[in-house]
Amino acid sequence: MAEVDHLAAERATARFDVEEMKVAWAGSRHAVHVADRMARLVASDPVFRKDNRTMLSRKELFKDTLRKAAHAWKRIVELRLTEEEADLLRQYVDQPGYVDLHWGMFVPAIKGQGTEEQQHKWLPLAYKFQIIGCYAQTELGHGSNVQGLETTATFDPKTDEFVIHSPTLTSSKWWPGGLGKASTHAVVYARLITEGKDYGIHGFIVQLRSLEDHSPLPGVTLGDIGGKFGSGAYNSMDNGVLRFDHVRIPRDQMLMRLSQVTREGKYVHSNVPKQLLYGTMVYVRQSIVADASKALSRAVCIAVRYSAVRKQFGSQDGGPETQVLNYKTQQSRLFPLLASAYAFRFVGDWLNWLYTDVTQKLEAKDFSTLQEAHACTAGLKAVTTSVTADAIEECRKLCGGHGYLNSSGLPELFAVYVPACTYEGDNVVLLLQVARILMKTVSQLASGKQPVGTMAYMGKVQYLMQCKSAVSSAEDWLNPDAIQEAFEARALRMAVNCAQNISQAASQEEGFYERSPDLLEAAVAHIQLIIVTKFIEKVHQEIPGHGVKEQLQALCNVYALYILHKHLGDFLATGCITPRQGALANEQLGKLYAQVRPNAVALVDAFNYTDHYLGSVLGRYDGDVYPALYEEAWKDPLNETVVPEGYHEYLRPLIKQQQLKLSRL
Ligand SMILES: CC/C=C\C/C=C\C/C=C\C/C=C\C/C=C\C/C=C/C(=O)SCCNC(=O)CCNC(=O)[C@H](O)C(C)(C)COP(=O)(O)OP(=O)(O)OC[C@H]1O[C@@H](n2cnc3c(N)ncnc32)[C@H](O)[C@@H]1OP(=O)(O)O
Numbered sequence: 001m002a003e004v005d006h007l008a009a010e011r012a013t014a015r016f017d018v019e020e021m022k023v024a025w026a027g028s029r030h031a032v033h034v035a036d037r038m039a040r041l042v043a044s045d046p047v048f049r050k051d052n053r054t055m056l057s058r059k060e061l062f063k064d065t066l067r068k069a070a071h072a073w074k075r076i077v078e079l080r081l082t083e084e085e086a087d088l089l090r091q092y093v094d095q096p097g098y099v100d101l102h103w104g105m106f107v108p109a110i111k112g113q114g115t116e117e118q119q120h121k122w123l124p125l126a127y128k129f130q131i132i133g134c135y136a137q138t139e140l141g142h143g144s145n146v147q148g149l150e151t152t153a154t155f156d157p158k159t160d161e162f163v164i165h166s167p168t169l170t171s172s173k174w175w176p177g178g179l180g181k182a183s184t185h186a187v188v189y190a191r192l193i194t195e196g197k198d199y200g201i202h203g204f205i206v207q208l209r210s211l212e213d214h215s216p217l218p219g220v221t222l223g224d225i226g227g228k229f230g231s232g233a234y235n236s237m238d239n240g241v242l243r244f245d246h247v248r249i250p251r252d253q254m255l256m257r258l259s260q261v262t263r264e265g266k267y268v269h270s271n272v273p274k275q276l277l278y279g280t281m282v283y284v285r286q287s288i289v290a291d292a293s294k295a296l297s298r299a300v301c302i303a304v305r306y307s308a309v310r311k312q313f314g315s316q317d318g319g320p321e322t323q324v325l326n327y328k329t330q331q332s333r334l335f336p337l338l339a340s341a342y343a344f345r346f347v348g349d350w351l352n353w354l355y356t357d358v359t360q361k362l363e364a365k366d367f368s369t370l371q372e373a374h375a376c377t378a379g380l381k382a383v384t385t386s387v388t389a390d391a392i393e394e395c396r397k398l399c400g401g402h403g404y405l406n407s408s409g410l411p412e413l414f415a416v417y418v419p420a421c422t423y424e425g426d427n428v429v430l431l432l433q434v435a436r437i438l439m440k441t442v443s444q445l446a447s448g449k450q451p452v453g454t455m456a457y458m459g460k461v462q463y464l465m466q467c468k469s470a471v472s473s474a475e476d477w478l479n480p481d482a483i484q485e486a487f488e489a490r491a492l493r494m495a496v497n498c499a500q501n502i503s504q505a506a507s508q509e510e511g512f513y514e515r516s517p518d519l520l521e522a523a524v525a526h527i528q529l530i531i532v533t534k535f536i537e538k539v540h541q542e543i544p545g546h547g548v549k550e551q552l553q554a555l556c557n558v559y560a561l562y563i564l565h566k567h568l569g570d571f572l573a574t575g576c577i578t579p580r581q582g583a584l585a586n587e588q589l590g591k592l593y594a595q596v597r598p599n600a601v602a603l604v605d606a607f608n609y610t611d612h613y614l615g616s617v618l619g620r621y622d623g624d625v626y627p628a629l630y631e632e633a634w635k636d637p638l639n640e641t642v643v644p645e646g647y648h649e650y651l652r653p654l655i656k657q658q659q660l661k662l663s664r665l
Pocket residue numbers: 096100101103104105135137138143144145146147177275276278279281282284287288291370371374422423424425426429433437
């Protein structure tokens with residue numbers, strides 16, 4: 001009971017309106033309402049139970065995923081849920097499965113790369129689940145280097161068909177989610193060959209399995225690629241392997257919005273940038289940023305609530321021990337992660353806006369913002385997923401020994417989340433893309449070309465290369481202009497340093513290769529500047545609710561000053577701030593942690609997660625952790641019998657043998 005009281009007391013110390021913070025987090029009152037309804041719908045349905053997930057075998061887990069997906073679809077249809085509601089319902093079911101790829105990549109690929117006619121034909125089938133699709137791009141031999149894919153699609157003018165073929169072992173499709181066991185169709189990326197010429201990678205809709213009995217079609221070899229990291233976790237997904245042996249598809253199953261092959265076999269490229277082929281990846285990368293804030297906020301919610309419940313040391317004269325949340329070290333590890341969850345949420349919203357804006361411009365044949373969309377989605381995907389993966393592990397450690405139990409929810413969350421650093425583009429590969437664009441922008445500065453969008457600050461090169469921070473007290477670091485200037489100067493100076501070093505190499509390519517570790521850091525600095533800028537912009541907006549704006553302001557400062565403290569070397573080496581100013585930033589950070597402390601539990605309550613979605617005995621809303629931990633232990637299959645299976649075979653003979661030996665002595 002004492003623990004329950006603890007969280008109630010924590011909630012009472014909050015200095016802001018939690019209900020209004022829920023609105024700020026979700027984006028609107030409507031969003032809070034819909035999310036609440038969908039979360040409760042899932043939590044109250046026994047089919048969506050997930051507390052036994054880590055104890056299921058792979059086969060059981062996969063069947064459970066099929067069952068949940070079918071039940072979710074049934075509820076979506078029965079309740080006539082809107083697209084927004086259906087997306088949320090699937091999110092709260094919280095079990096990776098083929099439907100993620102069907103809705104998340106197969107449908108968007110057809111929408112983005114199919115002609116109107118193709119969309120008209122294929123989308124209704126996908127919308128009604130008459131076909132199930134996946135996104136088959138990566139191969140055994142190549143993932144990052146898309147141009148290196150080997151699968152071929154050779155046009156045969158005699159039959160008006162493409163022949164899809166896997167010429168080598170390394171050309172086997174490898175990894176696509178939903179491919180292994182569930183999908184009937186795939187968007188397959190292959191080298192288009194017509195009239196004897198290789199035109200590079202294009203997308204094709206290919207049927208893989210019979211719609212009658214689900215068996216692979218002739219010439220198609222299919223299977224699952226095997227168990228993955230962690231128990232439960234991403235093993236609910238059937239990541240697959242696929243080989244083609246001269247499989248024929250009609251010509252009109254090439255996705256022809258960007259380029260076409262005529263009946264005669266002539267290749268025609270529309271007047272659009274060829275990078276639009278990568279559009280589905282750009283779309284998913286922006287949703288992965290929004291998803292990072294969800295995963296991070298879940299981990300932080302668990303760690304904050306448990307840290308308020310957990311007590312160690314400090315008891316005097318039999319009085320209460322100290323809540324571990326009161327230790328300054330716990331705060332300095334946890335509160336930056338709390339601030340990062342909010343930062344990623346807001347930058348995710350902004351990125352979604354940017355993506356929508358770019359999409360509208362593309363429809364009007366305006367391709368000017370394509371590079372900005374690529375740089376922002378690639379860079380933000382890389383930084384937010386890397387931070388989130390590390391942060392989930394840090395939250396596990398923040399929960400001490402109990403964090404290592406499956407029932408804490410953290411091991412599974414980590415195992416599900418960590419591949420986000422790799423899929424949809426390895427984070428290093430993506431940051432190097434950002435670096436390439438930074439170098440291009442720096443090189444254009446001399447010609448007077450004004451950078452735009454998130455690179456616009458580079459236009460202030462004369463000022464930012466020589467400015468000195470005016471900060472002279474810890475409080476000065478609360479001024480957003482001081483923060484903004486320091487971050488801009490750091491990012492620009494790192495990029496310019498890289499460009500200068502590259503220019504001394506024998507060639508641009510060689511210089512880029514040699515300096516790539518520095519370029520990664522420059523790219524991270526640029527992306528951190530974007531995150532800080534968008535958080536500052538958010539806080540400048542009108543935000544209703546008692547104390548809400550003040551809390552967000554504090555979190556924004558925590559985020560920025562934490563990054564400054566963590567990357568102090570960058571700020572000092574580039575001469576943006578002095579060691580004294582660095583020390584003042586750290587002093588201010590300590591004061592901000594003290595400000596966050598009484599609000600911490602309420603700040604994670606504002607995420608509005610149900611206990612079902614959190615899936616953690618440590619993160620329970622009521623804080624009644626110990627009885628739940630105790631009860632959970634007894635549910636383990638090992639505890640089904642008092643004497644374990646194997647006792648008579650292995651333990652008893654061993655003990656008896658030793659006893660016999662001893663008795664002979
Ligand atoms: C449990 C699920 C959890 C979270 C998910 C939440 C929500 C998501 C919703 C649904 C999805 C569901 C589940 C997701 C889970 C897993 C799915 C995973 C799927 C996959 O992984 S699919 C495969 C992804 N593969 C990659 O990302 C490959 C990475 N490689 C590349 O992108 C490219 O090959 C690379 C590295 C960019 C290089 O390409 P290329 O060699 O062609 O280019 P260059 O470097 O020479 O550049 C040329 C030129 O093009 C510009 N450019 C490159 N890319 C783009 C782009 N995307 N858009 C625009 N422009 C681009 C580049 O800047 C150069 O420009 P320049 O000529 O210099 O002007």
